[in-house]
Amino acid sequence: MDDRQTAVIAEPAVARRAAAPALSRPRPPRSQALLPFVAAAVLVIAWQVLAQVFSLPIYIAPTPIQIVKTLVSELPMLMRNFVPTAIESLIGFLLGNAIAIAVAVLFVHSRRLEAALYPIAVFVNTIPILAKAPILVLIFGLGMTSKVVIAAFICFFPTLANMVRGLTSVNPQSLELMRVLSASRAEVFWKLRVPSSLPFLFSALKIASTTSVLGAIVGEWIGADLGLGALIIEATHNFRSPLLYATVFVSSAWAVVFFAVVSFAERRIVTWKQGEVS
Secondary structure (H helix, E strand, C coil), rough: CCCCHHHHHHHHHHHHHHHHHHHHHCCHHHHHHHHHHHHHHHHHHHHHHHHCCCCCCCCCCCCCCHHHHHHCCCHHHHHHHHHHHHHHHHHHHHHHHHHHHHHHHHHHHHHHHHHHHHHHHHHHHCCHHHHHHHHHHHHCCHHHHHHHHHHHHHHHHHHHHHHHHHHHCCCHHHHHHHCCCCHHHHHHHHHHHHHHHHHHHHHHHHHHHHHHHHHHHHHHCCCCCCCCHHHHHHHHHHHCHHHHHHHHHHHHHHHHHHHHHHHHHHHHHCCCCCCCCC
16 A cells, blocks of 8 residues: 555544534633633632631631642642652553553454453452552552552553544444555554544543542552652641641642643644544
8 A cells, every 4th residue: 555545544534523623613712711710719719708707617627828828838848749749640640551552452453352351451440449559559569669550550441441442433434445455454553543543542641640640649648658648648637727738739730730731732643623532
């Protein structure tokens, strides 16, 4: 197959997805981008007012102002605990998704392997992360390795399921045409299956970007001297509610930044849009 033929074959599914959004729904106005910030500001103001009106104890519900003061005063300690959590979640994200993509490719090329191992992957995924975490900590120890493995575990299955679906969601007509033109399995994979799978893959990566942070924090809950998870446990046991809320805010902010980076990469790499991938 020459380059012109493969280009013609690879384009139909992508071209349909590129044309579909133009007919689907208009892009929302830019003013809507401010709505989440307005809603958040209203909630914070309501929180501050209610906490003062009902004179809630600081150890139950600190006010936003108290939380901000704690963020500023305890920033060095928060950053010291943030770094290991960020590293664990990032490495776990990369490791778990890389393995999931590799296994999905194996499943697509070997239906017997998929039939044998996919149900096992589903079973392992049904085990709550709080139940898996102590086992993994026992196996890999209290160091960073166990937290990375926990974060990888929590990222693995959503990416595996989406990637398998994406690689097998090729347009049958395009696939048949590739076969008629004697395309090799490698050409079918790179020219047809990979472009078809990218929207599915990035949907899973956006989920994994936030759950990897959760996995690292859960691992730190089980056993760690440093990290946002360990700081959450310490603040809870010592009734330091402003520090607890500040730590939760830092972890959530990191998850949001992680999600935004993956979304930015999706817009750069997937230059077409697919109607709905879920």
